[in-house]
Amino acid sequence: MARGELMKKLLASYGRDEEFRAVAEQIIGEEEKKNNRVLARSLRKSLETGPSPRSKPRGLAPLIPFPESAGDFIELVEPSHNKQDIVLSSENVRIFLSLLREYRRGDEIRRRGLPVRSKLLFCGPPGCGKTLCAEVFAAELGLPLYIVKIDRLISSYLGETATNIRKIFEFARKQPTVLFFDEFDALARARSEDGEHSELRRVVNSLLIFIDRIQPKGFLVAATNFDQSLDSAIWRRFDEVIWFDRPDRRMAARFLRMKFKNVPLQFDPEAHLDGLDGYSYAELERICVQAIKASIIDQRKQVSEKDFLDALVDERRRRRRTARIAEA
Ligand SMILES: Nc1ncnc2c1ncn2[C@@H]1O[C@H](COP(=O)(O)OP(=O)(O)OP(=O)(O)O)[C@@H](O)[C@H]1O
Known part of the structure; x- marks a missing residue:
């Protein structure tokens, strides 16, 4: 290898x-x-001569074991995507390239007493690339990606939550990683709870204090779907706020080209862009994948327009159902 x-x-x-x-x-x-x-x-x-259960660590730097008890709400993700797999606005490409360059020169910048940007807030609707981008970014940096599920973290047993939060931050302070806090808005919701949940509020506030104080060796990234539910007390803790929007016509066209790059087609998917207005990347992805699968199932060498339109009808139905559930 x-x-x-x-x-x-x-x-x-x-x-x-x-x-x-x-x-x-x-x-x-x-x-x-x-x-x-x-x-x-x-x-x-x-x-x-590295660490063993009986001997004191010598030789290799001691490993900081990731807290076992954190297994319920934290997950190590092996990056399986790279920058070829993501469609980003030119503004976001520029931001990420500058973050990469800054990280690589981090020691020099710190030696001159200047801070290195390392705390990022990703905002945007579901399925528009926040998690995917964290994965691609980690792959580009050559860092492991850990995903922390905030809603699970704060609903776990409170006494342990505080200890686990401390361990997570200790880990991120020493070990270069991309530590990705998913569903960060759950924090804002928990913060606004009161009365019997004051214990919960304390945990949430201590999490925010940790975020404030930490200078991660790698990156701390928080993602939220609801930017309006985050108050300025939360926003100001981040060095960069990056928006992931639904694709406009041009970006949707780029996405379709990327998805059908190696697939023989009998039609021009871009002729259907009018019908795809407002769809997220994840929804467009499902349409493309379903259309390709239909051609495989029928043992055809090319994806037909009908495959694509059938997949589009399915996705529309799914959207309507999801909207109904969200309203209920
Ligand atoms: N910008 C993008 N470029 C290419 N593919 C994308 C993009 N955004 C989303 N996708 C596709 O949709 C899938 C889901 O996206 P992702 O998990 O990154 O969304 P998210 O913004 O984190 O959503 P959520 O808020 O629901 O967690 C990705 O695995 C990828 O297949």
Whole structure:
């Protein structure tokens, strides 16, 4: 495996001892194969003198195990998408490129006493790329992505929540990661609760204080669908606020071209852009995938216009049902 890929795997396995050790062994094996015996021997020595349950950590920097108890509300995501898979506005491309460059020069910037932007708020309707972008961004940075489900975090047993929050932040302070807080608006809702939930409010406020104080080694990203429910006390804690909008006509056309890039078509999907106004990327994605699947099921080599229109009708039905549920 290429060295870069192995390094990525090694970083992603950080905090999970067994996996980390397996990848480290793979790296040593590769060096042995290349006849770099001195390096391989010294790597093995570091690995063997690393932390063990009985000995004090020496050699390798001690791993900070990710809190086991956090498993219910935090998830390590192996990036499976890259920048080819996302459609972003030119403004967002510019912001992300500048964040990447700043991160790479972070040590130098900090040495001069200046802050590095590392706390980002992603706003926008569902299915418009907030999570996908966090994944692609983590892949570009070569950092592991951890997704924290805020609603689950704050509804877990309160006594433990406070400890878990502290552990998460301790982890993010020491280990370069992209720590992604999904459904951040759940915080705002919890903050406005009162009376019997004052304990909950305290937990939420302590989470905000942690966000305020932390200088993450990587990035802390929070995502919300409801930007209006976040008050300025929350907004001002972030270095950048980035909007992910539903695609306009031009972006929807780009998305369709991307999705059908390697698929033989009997029609021009862009002729249907009028009917796709207001759809999210996730909805457009479902239409494209359904249309492609229909051609596979019928064992046809090309996707037909009917495949596309049938998928569109299905998605419309789904939208109407979802809207009805949301109103109820
Ligand atoms: N900008 C985009 N470019 C390409 N594909 C996209 C984009 N936005 C969304 N998608 C597609 O829709 C799926 C869901 O998007 P994603 O999970 O990023 O939405 P989200 O904004 O995080 O939504 P939610 O608020 O519901 O969590 C993605 O996995 C991807 O297939």
